[in-house]
């Protein structure tokens with residue numbers, strides 16, 4: 001190798017090393033920025049006092065809190081909608097939290113309801129959950145995952161879960177100034193379903209889907225009564 005070509009060779013190696021270091025620094029910087037942008041209370045066990053503060057900012061119906069990092073903080077739009085999902089499983093609130101804790105699943109919901117009718121909070125209402133295969137919808141919607149007490153078939157949910165779902169919808173509407181729920185069967189209403197945004201899912205299943213007109217009627221009835229007061 002001549003002196004000239006060795007110099008050229010050395011230069012290429014140094015250039016390669018410098019690019020590599022530059023790229024590593026850039027990746028570290030981007031990662032650090034993303035982590036720093038996460039709210040303090042996500043991805044960890046909360047103290048009793050922190051849990052109380054979080055519930056105060058969300059629904060008082062909540063009994064379990066685990067705030068996942070899977071979300072956008074804060075949401076980009078005002079809350080105008082509710083989107084109902086099913087778990088396609090009969091998970092406890094803790095198990096649902098554990099599944100949302102997995103970053104590579106890239107999934108979450110604002111709320112979950114188990115088959116006993118208990119409510120869990122996973123993404124605060126001020127933030128956007130990753131639930132409905134639609135960024136646009138989830139930026140406007142509070143999303144709720146409901147446990148199934150039948151796996152397969154019509155994906156039935158328990159009466160306790162159903163009653164709590166109605167109570168939670170009323171509470172969400174009341175605190176977010178949603179005057180009434182409208183189910184149009186497509187994404188134009190303010191009560192939407194996961195399957196409206198993805199051809200790859202039947203979520204929330206036939207049973208819950210058949211209940212939409214009744215959910216709208218019962219939620220709006222309660223909202224109208226409160227308004228009359």
Ligand SMILES: [Zn+2]
Nearest residue numbers: 085086194203
């Ligand atoms: Zn879903």
